[in-house]
Amino acid sequence: MEVMVILVPLALVLGLLGLLGFLWSLKTGQYDDLEGAAWRAIFDDDDEIPESAPPQKDRG
Numbered sequence: 580m581e582v583m584v585i586l587v588p589l590a591l592v593l594g595l596l597g598l599l600g601f602l603w604s605l606k607t608g609q610y611d612d613l614e615g616a617a618w619r620a621i622f623d624d625d626d627e628i629p630e631s632a633p634p635q636k637d638r639g
């Protein structure tokens with residue numbers, strides 16, 4: 580039973596840290612765009628030509 584004196588406050592502190600982390604993530608907008616990251620992974624945005632690439636010639 581003596582270990583409960585340590586474990587109960589430790590559990591409360593860890594729960595409070597989890598709650599504070601969740602509130603921080605809500606405040607910083609982590610949940611504002613839930614689908615955007617998934618769609619960005621699907622869309623191909625590699626159409627931009629890097630500035631260091633040589634100019635392309637027409638093949639047609």
